Amino acid sequence: MSLKKKLGLGLASAALGLALVGGGTYAYFSDTEVTNNTFSAGTLDLAVNPTTxxxxxNIKPGDWMNRSFELENIGSLDISTxxxxxxxxxxxxxxxxxxxFGDHxxxxxxxNEDKALAGPLSPDQVAFQTTLSDLQSMSPDTVANNIFLPWFEEEAGLVSGNSDTLYVQFEFxxxxxxxxEFQGDSLELEWTFEAMQTEGESR
Incomplete structure (x- = not known):
């Protein structure tokens, strides 16, 4: 073996030895802890009773029909509207x-009697009136606080576990x-109630 090859082999062996020695100098103490975390989403669940x-x-012009229904928050999250x-x-x-027919x-x-702690101001007091045809282009908030008596009012929205009873009158x-021209006519009405969550908050 030539001198040149011997020198190259010696240098390679020395470099490998230094690498092994150097690698050993990086030893350190360590400790590990594991956390277990959970994200659980709430539920937004609205019930309407009765569903009809x-x-x-057999109604005729001049007839009116008083009805009531209950909106109940059976979910775990509060409802804003x-x-x-x-x-x-x-x-x-x-x-x-x-x-x-909806124009008539x-x-x-x-x-909404549940928005006034003292109960309804009057059983015949109308908060808002419109025709079925005009109501199609509206999206009123049925649990809004619009009684305008702040010392008697409940907050708007519907807290989890609470319910609001609403009264409505239909009038031909x-x-x-x-x-x-309306004799024998029929009208099938569909009301859809959409509940929305409250704003996000620090938890």
């Missing part, structure tokens, strides 16, 4: 009827004119 608020037949969406279909008994059905919403408005 009104089912009436419950928006009402309205949709309906009309079956005309007469082919030449161009009038919308007025909806009178009474005060007698407009004092010929309404024969």
């Amino acid at each position: 608020i009104i089912d009436v037949d 419950i928006e009402l969406s309205t949709d309906y279909t009309v079956s005309d008994a007469q082919e030449d009827n161009n009038e919308d 059905i007025r909806v009178n919403f009474f005060w 408005v007698d407009n004092g004119e010929d309404q024969n």
Whole structure:
């Protein structure tokens, strides 16, 4: 073996030895702890009772129908708003009827008695009224606080485990004119209540 090869081999062996020695100098103490963490989402669950608020037949102009229903928060999260969406279909008994039956059905919403600690101000007091046809383009908050008596008011929304009882009146408005075109008509009303969560908060 030539001198040049012997020197190269010696240098390689020395470098390997230094690497092994150097690697040994990085030893250190260590300790490990493990944490177990959980994220559990709450539930937003709204119940409406009864599920059929009104089912009436044989009505005539001038008739009114008082009904009540309960919105209950059966979830674990508080509800900030419950928006009402309205949709309906009309079956005309007469082919030449161009009038919308929903234009002639007025909806009178009474005060939400659960938003006033003293109870309803008056059993006949109307908080808001509109027709079914106009209500289709609205999304009123059914659990809003709009009684305007701050010393009696409950906060808006619906706390987990609580319920609100709402009173509503449907009226087949007698407009004092010929309404024969509505004889035999029927209207299928669908009300959808959409509950929304409250804002996020530090937990």
